[in-house]
Amino acid sequence: MSASADRPPFLDLPPLVALGGTVRLPGSKSISNRVLLLAGLAEGTTLVHDLLASDDTAVMLDALRTLGCTVTPSATPGGPLAVTGLGGRLAVKEADLFLGNAGTAMRPLAAALALLAARQGTTGAGFRLRGIPRMHERPIGDLVEALRPLGCQVACTGTEGYPPLALSGPGALALDASIRVRGDVSSQFLTALLLALPLVAEDRALQVEVQGELISKPYVEITLKLLARFGIAVEREGWQRFTLPAGSRYRSPGAVHVEGDASSASYFIGAAAIAAVDAPLRIEGVGADSIQGDIRFVDAARAMGADVTMEANALLVKRGAWPLKAVDLDCNAIPDAAMTLAVMALYAQGTTRLSNIASWRVKETDRLAAMRAELTKFGATVIEGPDFLEVTPPAGAWQRAALHTYDDHRMAMCASLAAFNPLAPGAAGQPAVAVRVLDPGCVAKTYPDYFADFLALVTPQAGAVPVITIDGPTASGKGTLASRVAQRLGYHHLDSGALYRACALAAQRAGIAPDDEPALAALAAALPLRFEGGRAWLGTPGEDVTDRLREEAIGQMASQIAALPALRAALLDWQRRCRRAPGLVTDGRDMGTVIFPDAQLKVFLTASAAQRAERRHRQLAAAGVSATLPALLADLEARDARDRSRSSAPLKAAEDARQLDNSALSIEASVEQLLRWWDDAQGGAPHGPEHAPAA
Numbered sequence: 095m096s097a098s099a100d101r102p103p104f105l106d107l108p109p110l111v112a113l114g115g116t117v118r119l120p121g122s123k124s125i126s127n128r129v130l131l132l133a134g135l136a137e138g139t140t141l142v143h144d145l146l147a148s149d150d151t152a153v154m155l156d157a158l159r160t161l162g163c164t165v166t167p168s169a170t171p172g173g174p175l176a177v178t179g180l181g182g183r184l185a186v187k188e189a190d191l192f193l194g195n196a197g198t199a200m201r202p203l204a205a206a207l208a209l210l211a212a213r214q215g216t217t218g219a220g221f222r223l224r225g226i227p228r229m230h231e232r233p234i235g236d237l238v239e240a241l242r243p244l245g246c247q248v249a250c251t252g253t254e255g256y257p258p259l260a261l262s263g264p265g266a267l268a269l270d271a272s273i274r275v276r277g278d279v280s281s282q283f284l285t286a287l288l289l290a291l292p293l294v295a296e297d298r299a300l301q302v303e304v305q306g307e308l309i310s311k312p313y314v315e316i317t318l319k320l321l322a323r324f325g326i327a328v329e330r331e332g333w334q335r336f337t338l339p340a341g342s343r344y345r346s347p348g349a350v351h352v353e354g355d356a357s358s359a360s361y362f363i364g365a366a367a368i369a370a371v372d373a374p375l376r377i378e379g380v381g382a383d384s385i386q387g388d389i390r391f392v393d394a395a396r397a398m399g400a401d402v403t404m405e406a407n408a409l410l411v412k413r414g415a416w417p418l419k420a421v422d423l424d425c426n427a428i429p430d431a432a433m434t435l436a437v438m439a440l441y442a443q444g445t446t447r448l449s450n451i452a453s454w455r456v457k458e459t460d461r462l463a464a465m466r467a468e469l470t471k472f473g474a475t476v477i478e479g480p481d482f483l484e485v486t487p488p489a490g491a492w493q494r495a496a497l498h499t500y501d502d503h504r505m506a507m508c509a510s511l512a513a514f515n516p517l518a519p520g521a522a523g524q525p526a527v528a529v530r531v532l533d534p535g536c537v538a539k540t541y542p543d544y545f546a547d548f549l550a551l552v553t554p555q556a557g558a559v560p561v562i563t564i565d566g567p568t569a570s571g572k573g574t575l576a577s578r579v580a581q582r583l584g585y586h587h588l589d590s591g592a593l594y595r596a597c598a599l600a601a602q603r604a605g606i607a608p609d610d611e612p613a614l615a616a617l618a619a620a621l622p623l624r625f626e627g628g629r630a631w632l633g634t635p636g637e638d639v640t641d642r643l644r645e646e647a648i649g650q651m652a653s654q655i656a657a658l659p660a661l662r663a664a665l666l667d668w669q670r671r672c673r674r675a676p677g678l679v680t681d682g683r684d685m686g687t688v689i690f691p692d693a694q695l696k697v698f699l700t701a702s703a704a705q706r707a708e709r710r711h712r713q714l715a716a717a718g719v720s721a722t723l724p725a726l727l728a729d730l731e732a733r734d735a736r737d738r739s740r741s742s743a744p745l746k747a748a749e750d751a752r753q754l755d756n757s758a759l760s761i762e763a764s765v766e767q768l769l770r771w772w773d774d775a776q777g778g779a780p781h782g783p784e785h786a787p788a789a
């Protein structure tokens with residue numbers, strides 16, 4: 095998917111100095127999409143456990159539904175997805191399938207539908223397969239060239255050799271001769287044929303012959319293992335000849351468990367080799383039992399110095415040799431995970447050479463060019479060859495950089511490892527830099543929660559997590575502004591008012607009087623409040639109190655008890671603990687003066703009392719609460735007066751706060767103003783052209 099309006103334009107990662115804990119990997123993309131296709135073609139229902147939820151699996155699921163498969167999500171969260179397959183019979187004879195940028199959907203669906211179309215015929219325009227513009231630049235000619243001699247009618251409706259494709263039938267299939275496919279550009283063409291041919295192997299054995307040296311063999315191994323799970327025992331002679339026995343027929347195994355994504359594991363393995371100094375990072379979901387080729391990344395990481403212990407389904411990784419060791423590696427077997435080595439090379443002594451990676455050029459972007467362009471921005475020396483990359487780390491201080499990600503999930507995940515630059519041996523004693531990752535949302539292709547999972551494991555450099563504070567009187571728009579800015583920056587948002595409101599609600603429920611300061615302070619010190627998913631949860635396991643907190647009576651009581659110094663003191667640590675990577679935007683009355691006096695940007699937001707009363711009036715009306723304007727104005731002025739005059743943390747602008755009167759400013763204009771100030775506070779946007787160079 096391309097960057098969209100609701101995806102933040104960038105994410106600034108603060109300099110990081112350590113990493114630890116446990117991460118549970120999302121399901122493997124390669125296994126997920128193969129299993130979905132197999133389940134969709136087989137007869138019967140397959141329960142798919144631990145399926146990856148991502149852009150690439152979403153387009154496959156949509157395609158299967160369009161083709162007439164029944165896809166039923168589990169009633170219990172995290173439960174298996176049920177897919178009832180076609181049993182080899184087309185349920186629809188024409189369809190328009192949008193497959194995003196998912197090669198793992200485009201190629202095998204093209205092969206399967208081309209064969210089924212030839213056998214069973216199509217109607218209308220037949221099957222049309224298309225994707226985003228980059229998908230239309232990714233070659234599929236070798237597969238088309240393999241299918242046409244069999245009698246499949248495959249038209250490239252844009253450029254010959256590239257999607258979009260139009261598949262039609264019927265046609266006589268010629269399956270007696272050996273089926274030839276090239277294997278030296280992408281192994282996905284062979285995989286596509288192997289997944290599709292069982293549909294037409296009922297009465298004869300079929301032989302597939304690979305021309306040229308087969309690349310990415312481990313991915314073909316995954317295909318063979320999954321075919322076996324669905325009842326197809328492919329015989330192979332080396333990596334050149336594959337035979338599907340006569341009578342091959344898909345049978346659902348009933349249930350399939352998708353293991354964690356070994357390519358996704360590479361970022362955590364790399365990060366742990368750099369920054370898990372005290373204790374190993376535990377990575378759950380892949381291990382010694384994995385069927386994915388990218389598990390061999392472990393060997394490459396070990397060669398660079400990582401200390402890795404393998405369990406059946408987990409890895410324990412910590413820093414071993416330090417600095418990391420520069421390596422000269424043939425990466426043909428681990429093309430995707432090898433990208434991670436390129437970033438690890440920034441922490442090695444000497445020059446790392448990654449070779450036999452020409453396939454990088456035809457992936458989500460030209461990854462050889464992209465990696466050179468982006469690593470160079472830090473000051474690294476990078477040589478890009480036709481099929482290799484050489485990386486030498488920066489000699490001294492790293493440059494601040496904004497990294498383009500080219501709508502490539504792996505470029506974005508790789509970028510995260512650069513945030514450990516304070517640890518880089520060559521940069522010792524030099525100022526650390528924050529790393530700007532442009533369009534971080536592109537990780538949704540395979541790992542939507544990557545940055546949240548990564549950031550939950552890291553320790554930022556002392557004082558490096560940025561805070562933006564927004565203080566001001568009631569209804570000036572603090573909460574609205576803070577939440578929009580947090581969304582744009584990908585930061586956490588703390589609405590401190592909600593904290594005081596939650597105290598008020600909890601006190602009311604416990605029957606504590608609004609002037610019982612010791613009891614209120616004790617209550618606040620142990621307040622079981624959580625903000626999660628944009629909602630406020632009180633108690634354990636947690637009641638959603640979001641709407642109750644907005645009630646006027648609760649606001650009144652909050653304003654009253656907020657004047658008590660012991661209660662305020664009890665909430666101090668709770669608020670400071672919200673300062674977590676990548677950053678925090680917080681709003682309230684004393685955020686810039688008391689709670690975060692060292693905030694990088696402080697804003698004091700005001701608007702005329704009349705404006706504010708009107709805004710609150712509209713807000714309440716929208717929520718179906720009736721209130722008169724004069725009453726609201728009086729209440730708001732009373733609250734302002736109480737907030738300003740209290741002795742403990744009175745409402746006032748911090749001396750170093752920027753003043754923003756938004757009486758005549760729209761919400762969007764206020765957001766833009768604040769973001770401009772934020773850029774200024776950081777000495778301008780990091781260097782790098784605004785737009786990615788053409789791929």
Ligand SMILES: Nc1ncnc2c1ncn2[C@@H]1O[C@H](COP(=O)(O)OP(=O)(O)O)[C@@H](O)[C@H]1O
Nearest residue numbers: 568569570571572573574709713756759760761
């Ligand atoms: N700049 C603005 N212009 C117009 N309305 C605004 C503006 N900022 C906020 N509002 C509206 O004012 C109301 C109060 O804003 P809110 O963020 O809840 O204020 P606070 O957190 O300061 O109490 C909301 O309905 C919001 O949509």
Ligand SMILES: Nc1ccn([C@@H]2O[C@H](COP(=O)(O)OP(=O)(O)O)[C@@H](O)[C@H]2O)c(=O)n1
Nearest residue numbers: 568569590591592594652653656682683684
């Ligand atoms: N940092 C803060 C935030 C809120 N408060 C108090 O808590 C009350 C509720 O906060 P809020 O931000 O939700 O208030 P409204 O302005 O939205 O009514 C306010 O009236 C303040 O008195 C505070 O004292 N300090």
